[in-house]
Amino acid sequence: MRDSERALRQKIIDLCLEMNRNGINQGTSGNISARHGDAMLLTPSATPYEELTPEKIVFMPLDGDGTDWSGPLKPSTEWRFHRDILRARPDAGAVVHAHPTFATTLAITRRAIPACHYMVAVFGGTDVRCSGYARYGTPELSHEALTALEGRTGCLLANHGAITIGSDLDKAMWRMVELETLAKQYHHSLQLDGGPVILSDVEIAEVLEGFGSYGLQSRKGASKR
Numbered sequence: 001m002r003d004s005e006r007a008l009r010q011k012i013i014d015l016c017l018e019m020n021r022n023g024i025n026q027g028t029s030g031n032i033s034a035r036h037g038d039a040m041l042l043t044p045s046a047t048p049y050e051e052l053t054p055e056k057i058v059f060m061p062l063d064g065d066g067t068d069w070s071g072p073l074k075p076s077t078e079w080r081f082h083r084d085i086l087r088a089r090p091d092a093g094a095v096v097h098a099h100p101t102f103a104t105t106l107a108i109t110r111r112a113i114p115a116c117h118y119m120v121a122v123f124g125g126t127d128v129r130c131s132g133y134a135r136y137g138t139p140e141l142s143h144e145a146l147t148a149l150e151g152r153t154g155c156l157l158a159n160h161g162a163i164t165i166g167s168d169l170d171k172a173m174w175r176m177v178e179l180e181t182l183a184k185q186y187h188h189s190l191q192l193d194g195g196p197v198i199l200s201d202v203e204i205a206e207v208l209e210g211f212g213s214y215g216l217q218s219r220k221g222a223s224k225r
Helices: 003-021 079-088 101-108 118-123 139-148 169-189 201-214
Strands: 031-036 039-042 058-061 094-098 154-157 161-166
Touching: 003 031, 003 039, 003 094, 003 169, 031 079, 031 169, 039 079, 058 079, 079 094, 079 139, 079 161, 094 169, 101 154, 101 161, 101 169, 118 169, 118 201, 139 154, 154 169, 161 169
Parallel strands: none
Antiparallel strands: 031 039, 031 094, 039 058, 094 161, 154 161
């Protein structure tokens, strides 16, 4: 294994641990993948993150049928949508899936996140969509996820959790943190009299234009508030 691949595998492990430390995920319910040439590196199924080593990260070709993986442990049960997203989205170098509390609460209600805050533009449009429901690990869920991600870099999964993508692992994780923050803000605003005031499409278009000149969406972990 080359040093660059080992470093990428270790980065996946480090972010899994970070994801649980900061409350974005609980237990082993989340999974992370990264593009590696014509393949992806993916967390294995049902393995505590503290027990992961670079050798235990799964290697899976992107052009395969999911049976041609290699490694000592089985791939995550969600390998299919990781593979299909990386196949369909050349802009994606990494995929993060987790069950953050507020994002998942909204997903349980099958509610999209509207433009309640200008940071919704981080996800490429005027909202963060919620997908239709399909059972975990199925081709149907993969289809629903890809539909919800069309023109977006994050989505909610109905009665399930959330997905974010990025050009690399850091950006995909940054978006997951931003998504949970946005979901929490929206959830709290729904409790107040009158509810949230939603920004218009024109206002979000202005934010997107500003982000382009500021370079927000290309910067790791940066946001101008």
